Amino acid sequence: MQILNHTTVPNRVQRPLKVMQFGGGNFLRAFVDWMVHVLNQETDFNGDIAIIKPTAGGDYAELKEQDGLFTVVLDGIKNGELVAEKTLVTEVQQVIHSYNEWATYLKLAETEDLRFIVSNTTEAGIKFNAEDKFNGEPPKEFPAKLTIWLYHRYKHFKADISKGCILLPCELIEDNGTALQQTVLQYVDHWGLEEGFKNWILTANHFCSTLVDRIVSGYPSDRANEIGQELGYKDELLVAGEYYHSWVIQANETVQKELPFAQTDLNVEFVNDLAPYREMKVRILNGAHTSMVPVGYLAGIRFVKEAMENKEVSHFVESLLLEEAAKTLDFPDDVKNKFVADVLDRFRNPLLKHQLISISLNSTSKFVARLLPTLKDYNNAQGKLPKRIVFGLSAMLRFYKGEFNGESIALNDDKQVLQFFASEWQKVDDGPSSLSTFTNNVLKNASIWGEDLTQINGLENSVSRNIEGIETEGVAACLNKL
Numbered sequence: 001m002q003i004l005n006h007t008t009v010p011n012r013v014q015r016p017l018k019v020m021q022f023g024g025g026n027f028l029r030a031f032v033d034w035m036v037h038v039l040n041q042e043t044d045f046n047g048d049i050a051i052i053k054p055t056a057g058g059d060y061a062e063l064k065e066q067d068g069l070f071t072v073v074l075d076g077i078k079n080g081e082l083v084a085e086k087t088l089v090t091e092v093q094q095v096i097h098s099y100n101e102w103a104t105y106l107k108l109a110e111t112e113d114l115r116f117i118v119s120n121t122t123e124a125g126i127k128f129n130a131e132d133k134f135n136g137e138p139p140k141e142f143p144a145k146l147t148i149w150l151y152h153r154y155k156h157f158k159a160d161i162s163k164g165c166i167l168l169p170c171e172l173i174e175d176n177g178t179a180l181q182q183t184v185l186q187y188v189d190h191w192g193l194e195e196g197f198k199n200w201i202l203t204a205n206h207f208c209s210t211l212v213d214r215i216v217s218g219y220p221s222d223r224a225n226e227i228g229q230e231l232g233y234k235d236e237l238l239v240a241g242e243y244y245h246s247w248v249i250q251a252n253e254t255v256q257k258e259l260p261f262a263q264t265d266l267n268v269e270f271v272n273d274l275a276p277y278r279e280m281k282v283r284i285l286n287g288a289h290t291s292m293v294p295v296g297y298l299a300g301i302r303f304v305k306e307a308m309e310n311k312e313v314s315h316f317v318e319s320l321l322l323e324e325a326a327k328t329l330d331f332p333d334d335v336k337n338k339f340v341a342d343v344l345d346r347f348r349n350p351l352l353k354h355q356l357i358s359i360s361l362n363s364t365s366k367f368v369a370r371l372l373p374t375l376k377d378y379n380n381a382q383g384k385l386p387k388r389i390v391f392g393l394s395a396m397l398r399f400y401k402g403e404f405n406g407e408s409i410a411l412n413d414d415k416q417v418l419q420f421f422a423s424e425w426q427k428v429d430d431g432p433s434s435l436s437t438f439t440n441n442v443l444k445n446a447s448i449w450g451e452d453l454t455q456i457n458g459l460e461n462s463v464s465r466n467i468e469g470i471e472t473e474g475v476a477a478c479l480n481k482l
């Protein structure tokens with residue numbers, strides 16, 4: 001079978017180079033690069049991509065061998081229907097190693113049409129390193145490389161404000177755009193670069209904070225041959241992900257006009273404040289995962305898909321989201337309901353093999369970040385406890401015994417947290433403590449929850465009753481009573 005390269009696409013179009021991308025991993029290729037392809041197909045965007053290798057190791061050899069070509073395979077549920085979409089992305093025009101091709105990398109700053117800079121250098125990628133040098137060897141950190149590139153552009157175009165860039169970091173940290181700008185400015189000061197450059201950074205460039213969402217599983221080895229037969233070529237960079245995608249960008253009207261996403265069906269939204277959208281994602285998507293794990297696991301379920309196929313567990317998750325979590329969010333009902341529907345469709349995706357035990361990592365701290373604020377807000381607004389979130393907390397406390405129905409549970413959390421739960425459950429098994437005493441000891445442990453949860457009226461009694469019900473009746477029966 002023919003290997004994918006330029007001979008496979010003899011009529012490939014070469015467009016103006018408009019996007020510089022730090023990183024060529026699975027996520028950016030199946031998210032940003034796929035979106036640029038859609039923009040080119042459906043709008044007058046007319047832009048190609050230069051991918052920069054930001055770290056010293058590796059060289060993106062396969063990407064170069066395939067002339068920047070790769071196929072994105074998207075599977076999922078759209079409006080209740082199973083969809084499978086295969087897209088050949090032809091937009092990657094250059095692949096540059098920032099260490100081995102430093103001069104080529106800097107030369108890219110002289111590109112007239114280059115306007116957008118995208119990055120995904122992991123959560124640790126946006127940081128300052130005082131050992132990075134302005135001259136000499138390429139600096140280690142991505143923001144340092146970016147600062148030098150921007151300075152080269154600033155000098156080449158003689159401080160022309162029209163030659164600034166729109167930066168769209170995808171790193172999963174809060175206010176990633178602001179963090180990137182502050183780190184760049186830190187390097188400007190550290191290297192003693194002129195005040196004019198600093199002003200150009202602040203006035204000619206747009207550092208946009210963004211929130212990205214798509215599960216990208218990578219190379220689908222179990223069905224790569226089948227897909228290759230269907231496509232008619234072998235693609236070593238085949239990348240699979242879910243159909244669902246969301247990109248929320250905090251940006252002004254200038255950025256919105258230059259990125260014509262509104263002319264497509266892409267789920268991209270421009271907002272003035274990213275915080276509420278981050279809160280919706282955390283409370284609904286992440287909150288659903290955190291509550292589903294112990295409830296589903298104690299019900300004998302091991303995968304997210306199986307949880308959504310179980311009548312009691314799926315009803316529990318859907319009701320928790322619509323009747324409890326959504327009520328604490330300041331969005332129109334149609335926006336919240338659509339987000340919930342999308343989340344449930346994603347959970348039902350038959351091709352995503354997502355294990356509950358893998359999601360259970362650090363469940364206690366996840367509850368504090370994802371569900372405790374919802375519980376408290378709901379309680380304050382409604383004058384009563386959200387019974388499903390409370391049941392999820394109860395199931396988590398029982399889950400943290402490390403066994404259920406004679407089967408051990410591979411708990412994964414902070415060592416002190418696990419030791420505390422083991423000690424408290426041992427007291428119950430040995431007789432000195434009752435379930436009510438256990439519940440009191442656990443909920444009042446502020447080192448786990450950040451506060452004494454026994455101070456929340458009615459919570460302690462509800463959790464104790466739920467744990468007793470799980471022990472005597474089982475999860476399914478308890479869920480039916482809810």
